[in-house]
Amino acid sequence: MSGPKVVILCGGLGSRLREETEFKPKPLVEIGGRPILWHIMKEYAHFGFREFVLCLGYRGHMIKEYFLGYEYMHNDFLLDLGTNERRALRPNHGGEDWRIIFADTGLETNTGGRIKRIQQYIDTDYFFATYGDGVSDVDIRALEAFFLTKGKVAVITGLHPWSKYGRVDVGADEIVRGFAEKPQLKDVINGGFFVFSRRIFDYLEGNSVLEREPFERLAKDQEMVLFKHDGFWHAMDTYKDYLELNRMWSSGAAPWRVWDREGA
Numbered sequence: 015m016s017g018p019k020v021v022i023l024c025g026g027l028g029s030r031l032r033e034e035t036e037f038k039p040k041p042l043v044e045i046g047g048r049p050i051l052w053h054i055m056k057e058y059a060h061f062g063f064r065e066f067v068l069c070l071g072y073r074g075h076m077i078k079e080y081f082l083g084y085e086y087m088h089n090d091f092l093l094d095l096g097t098n099e100r101r102a103l104r105p106n107h108g109g110e111d112w113r114i115i116f117a118d119t120g121l122e123t124n125t126g127g128r129i130k131r132i133q134q135y136i137d138t139d140y141f142f143a144t145y146g147d148g149v150s151d152v153d154i155r156a157l158e159a160f161f162l163t164k165g166k167v168a169v170i171t172g173l174h175p176w177s178k179y180g181r182v183d184v185g186a187d188e189i190v191r192g193f194a195e196k197p198q199l200k201d202v203i204n205g206g207f208f209v210f211s212r213r214i215f216d217y218l219e220g221n222s223v224l225e226r227e228p229f230e231r232l233a234k235d236q237e238m239v240l241f242k243h244d245g246f247w248h249a250m251d252t253y254k255d256y257l258e259l260n261r262m263w264s265s266g267a268a269p270w271r272v273w274d275r276e277g278a
Contacts, residue, residue, distance in 0.1 A: 025071020126222030
């Protein structure tokens with residue numbers, strides 16, 4: 015394999031999703047029986063990017079164990095207790111020919127610090143990065159092309175979030191005209207799905223929070239550009255998000271499932 019690696023931040027505590035994360039890391043919280051981390055990796059792999067660096071922290075050993083046992087978890091297999099032979103009887107990896115580096119980046123390390131600690135594993139001029147708790151239908155190839163065209167240190171993906179509340183439309187006469195159920199907001203937020211030049215490491219010092227001082231310096235130096243995404247994006251921040259994403263999956267309406275689209 016060759017090409018830019020995909021760095022995924024997998025080390026946070028996920029405290030707002032304690033119902034699921036008290037005993038496992040947030041990237042292993044499942045959507046449709048598979049960890050959200052698997053869904054994220056499937057999207058990148060769909061666009062041809064199959065080399066990953068997982069920045070581990072809280073209960074990182076569980077993420078290692080998940081992938082070490084991946085073949086046996088998803089296949090019938092034979093175990094001979096006498097010889098300790100282990101063999102999948104019907105090997106099926108689902109096309110997941112992934113190469114994964116598991117990097118222990120510390121229990122309490124901040125996002126910028128985690129990326130700084132995996133610098134030794136980046137051997138190309140640029141790389142992708144994202145959070146381990148959000149799914150989207152971002153066109154990763156278009157994102158890469160945008161980065162290459164702009165020639166800056168960093169590209170962030172901007173999107174319009176959906177309000178958590180319904181909106182009441184009221185006329186000047188105070189008569190209610192209608193309702194909008196959780197409308198899309200006009201503001202643009204950082205949805206993750208980054209592309210970084212290797213020069214990003216010059217902006218990461220110590221245990222920095224990526225989204226604060228490093229991003230502020232990049233903006234000041236005019237070395238950051240925004241890739242607009244008008245499609246789907248959803249983070250798994252709370253238990254309500256967990257339920258909503260699983261509802262989408264079970265209903266067959268999971269917009270991030272780009273790898274299964276007809277004609278894709």
